[in-house]
Amino acid sequence: MTTSLQPVYALVPGANLEAYVHAVNSIALLTPEQERELGESLYYQQDLEAARQMVLAHLRFVVHIARSYSGYGLPQADLIQEGNVGLMKAVKRFNPEMGVRLVSFAVHWIKAEIHEFILRNWRIVKVATTKAQRKLFFNLRGQKKRLAWLNNDEVHAVAASLGVEPREVREMESRLSGHDMAFDPAADEDDESAFKSPAHYLEDHRYDPAVQLEACDWSDNASTNLHEALAALDERSRDILQQRWLNEDKATLHELAAKYSVSAERIRQLEKNAMNKLKGTIEA
Structure with a gap:
């Protein structure tokens, strides 16, 4: 079976993200029969060309998932690239005998890689390390109904919804509301404002x-x-x-x-x- 595919070099999210999205959307989707045939070739014969075709045919889904994480201030191209890593991991582990489509199986792996990337890069200081904190990190924004701080009833409602303690909700809300600060003063700051940077009051004597x-x-x-x-x-x-x-x-x-x-x-x-x-x- 052959599928019309874009050159590999054109399928790397970079400076021209629009061209990348257009390229992956132009790749034809696989029918259930085609996907099963490719899956069996990979699973039973370790056919790398089959793996390549399965990955390329599902790149558009990674773009769709990555866009849902645009609110964290990280480059969209980086989110897509991390999601692509998750997709490749899913293809490697895909068993066609499971009776599910690859896209359903791959969602977990794509999101897992994007989550790890966000937690590594969203802040210099880690904001989520435990399982409960990770759950809060990715769900708290969606649970908040307004921009103001949560009141006591809302804190308990969010805690009950996510299965965590109220104190963990308050702690995560505080972390998410904080901002990173540059250690050294900016190059354009004058002497009157430069002293406010941490480099001037966090000196290690x-x-x-x-x-x-x-x-x-x-x-x-x-x-x-x-x-x-x-x-x-x-x-x-x-x-x-x-x-x-x-x-x-x-x-x-x-x-x-x-x-x-x-x-x-x-x-x-x-x-x-x-x-x-x-x-x-x-x-x-």
């Missing part, structure tokens, strides 16, 4: 050279004082602190008591006295 030098000096000084304080202790006290606090595999009071032939209580007293001496030497 940890990487200030003066702060880093001070922290390094403090660390070196503390390390030196600790070694000097340990050296001032007697050998037994130093060993107890070493094994109780500094070694990776720390010894118990009973293990040290057996080593020095004293009681565990005596080891605890020696440890406490050594810690007090250590603290006094470092603070001196």
Whole structure:
């Protein structure tokens, strides 16, 4: 079976989206018999040409589905391209023996890819991660009857309709109402307004050279004082602190008591006295 098809290079959504839509709409739809024949060739014989024809014949449906997601401010061409990926995944998994048309089977895969693309790119900060949040993200706009914030009754109605908690509705509404902000000021902003950008009030002082030098000096000084304080202790006290606090595999009071032939209580007293001496030497 042969089908009149456009060249592959003409079927990539790009700058001329109108030409792409015209091209995919000019591809003839498959009859149920043609679709089954192609599906069987792909499913049983791994016929890639059959897969190609099935994909091309259904590109118009991807355009139709992608247009329903135009309200998220993302390029229509990108939405279509992601939907095409979902279509190809559906064709790869399509079993003609299931008794359903490919378009019905492919809707899930097309929407899934578009959903993932929107969630990755709609905001810099993720707004939906859990299953409930994803459901809210794609349904909340349709549930709202007006532009204003939902009142308490509407929140509970939306929550009941989508099977989520009211607090999740309020949280998602807040996320959807927020806006991304550029970290650096715009090139055309003057000095009086540039200070409002996050770059001026979210500065990370940890990487200030003066702060880093001070922290390094403090660390070196503390390390030196600790070694000097340990050296001032007697050998037994130093060993107890070493094994109780500094070694990776720390010894118990009973293990040290057996080593020095004293009681565990005596080891605890020696440890406490050594810690007090250590603290006094470092603070001196």
